[in-house]
Amino acid sequence: MSRYRHVLAAVDFSEAAERVARRALEIARRNEAELTYLHVVEYVPPLDLGYEPVVAPDWLPDEEELLAAARARLEELAGRLEAREAHLRVEWGHPRGDVVRLAEEVGADLVVIGSHGRRGITRLLGSTADAVLHHARCDVLAVRIG
């Protein structure tokens, strides 16, 4: 039987993230595949529609600090699941594009991602799961989390 060789799980830190991470871990182990946990830090700076910035530059969060905090949370999650084999990646950017990009970069043949179904605003705008489904070049497992 063919098997997956590299499973990439897109992990946010919602309550449901653990379910996504655990499912990816199970699949990776059943397939004897590599496993990568990816968290994308998406930071949208506060904007003023006028010309004058309302926030002084030194009030903006430090990028390195945010990345380090996210890395610590990802390590904590992997530790809780005893997923010692997982590669951990933290990226700064936009989840929609970066999950697909990273999947290609690491050569993932399965992306595991949480999905809420279609409701509320995502009905109009589409979700990260939608975007990954449409653009990933590999299989995508949408884990129902709501």
Added chain:
Amino acid sequence: MSRYRHVLAAVDFSEAAERVARRALEIARRNEAELTYLHVVEYVPPLDLGYEPVVAPDWLPDEEELLAAARARLEELAGRLEAREAHLRVEWGHPRGDVVRLAEEVGADLVVIGSHGRRGITRLLGSTADAVLHHARCDVLAVRIG
């Protein structure tokens, strides 16, 4: 580890259907899960926009005949994959709604479906995979087939 208990694969008879059916079979066996292959026969009768039907009723394909032919193809596919354990279901209707409905009816906790990504007309209209992703109450594996 938690496992899937009933895997439902939505199978059309495209070239790629075998890849979807095979993947579902592998997952079902790894999880010791039940397996159902579902094919939905979607028949759109020829329409005339005027008042007079251009096709005589006895030219329309017989529903029972279409269902029997689909069943034979599904049996042939399951035979080729040696998926003796698979339950085979052939339904008359619309794939988008019926895949989700059948998944609930049989108590599937994973739906496996082929996905072409977003291109051409499906970019506007959405695909069957989209619809299933949005409406299924269980996990959905989109197998990349193009």
